[in-house]
Amino acid sequence: GENVEQHPSTLSVQEGDSAVIKCTYSDSASNYFPWYKQELGKRPQLIIDIRSNVGEKKDQRIAVTLNKTAKHFSLHITETQPEDSAVYFCAGYNFNKFYFGSGTKLNVKP
């Protein structure tokens, strides 16, 4: 089956700086890669996703890039704000199953 690895496990940045979280996957059949944000005590919520036929997608301060050849994808958050502090999960999707990374705890210091 698919194996999704996520790095780093924790990330601390100063407000206004950029944050980058990286994930790799093992199964080339994976074709959809969502990113979820989970605030403390809340449910994971989809913030951005990318499909395998696209290399990059941007939505305001967040962007995701996908390198199918290298089997890795990344989440980029620019101009970070304290409310961006949360745990972020990447996932790969194939054959109707979502395989989640282990999560990155992002701390944005004011």
Next chain:
Amino acid sequence: DAGVIQSPRHEVTEMGQEVTLRCKPISGHNSLFWYRQTMMRGLELLIYFNNNVPIDDSGMPEDRFSAKMPNASFSTLKIQPSEPRDSAVYFCASSLRELALNEQFFGPGTRLTVL
């Protein structure tokens, strides 16, 4: 749409008791997933259904765990008997399994504590 609905939101029970968690997926969604989240193991897929049929239950940890989906709008996850190590947050999620529409939406979760 109210989104994915789960009940109860919190459950505290004693070891050995039966626990039943409930989920109502988003109307029209045909895939339903049960996850367990702990600090140690992260987010684990327990089982998923397509069109009410269990497709993959390889993540179900033991025979003490069982899940059903009697119709398109309701699913249950049962633990019998419960043990302290079952303490976790259990999420239900649903999606529409179509070629270009497979975003997954999570419910608010059930926080289970087994004493």
